[in-house]
Amino acid sequence: MQYVKPLHLFQNLLKANALQRGRLLGLDVGDKYVGLAVSDLDNKISSPLSVLIRKKSNIDLMASDFQSLISELSLVGFIVGYPFDRQRLAPNATQVKLFIDDLSKTGKLDGFKYTYWDECFTSKNVELLLKPLSLHPVLAKTIVDKFAAVQILQAYLDYMNKNESRNQLGEI
Template sequence: MRLIKAEELFRKVLESGAKKQKNRLLGLDVGSKYVGLAVSDHQNRIALPLSVLGRTKTNITLMADDFKTLVKKYSLAGLVVGYPFNLQGQCSPDAIQVSLLVGELCKTGKLDDLSYTYWDENFTSKCVEALLNPLKLHDPVETKTMTDKFAAVCILQGYLDNMNRALRSTDNCKD
């Protein structure tokens, strides 16, 4: 896996889509126990909830295999990984979790042809929790997995909105 800038990943996705190749994105909300997943539509405008993967210290190879399967199934061009950016420049425990997972996935070598970028995930889980709270879900595991899945949607949707807005702005400047 190769880390690239957010704009570069989106440009790559648009170019591959024009060539009828891999052109969708996978959003990740990385937690200590689960990784929430969301996938973009074919036009890369809307993020859709996908699933949640369990995360343990021993299942990284299985996770890499799952990602490889998703790359094929959804024609994925890259990953948008939620990252808790800190304005003070300090590394939070959540940021360490994200960096560890990405590093472990890279070490497997199974996703070498995939690019990824980090995207600000601050407050996504809190927003989703506030939305789910009125539903009064009783199963704590179901609540947690739904929170992670929809946090991935928020991360990916924020990225798509920002990149599409920048693209429209650039196009308007050319006119």
């Protein structure tokens, strides 16, 4: 896997011709689950996709699942939620990096691009929305992970599309 700066990933996506332009997959990496969200073909809207069970022992299987998703959904990059904390190293940051490193070591995603995007409060926001529904804890957790991935990807798409709009207005 190849890390690319957030802006470069989106700019390369825009430079691709319409037939080569693909979609992005948002990942919310937790200790037990990885929530997934996918962008539409225009990379404007994020939608929930699924949740993968995360274990050290199934990383090879997860890499295979990602390979399938890449071909089925025409994916061109991962937007990985990352807990940025300017004051100190966030404990969850290490687990996100380890997950990406483990995926990379499988060799199944060689050359596939990814970037990190701030996931600040995404899970907490979804938890607060779900609280009044009194869902079963396991169901609530999988929904939280899936919709946290939606928020991560949507925040990235909104920022990049807004930035692109500003660039186009500046060039006129």
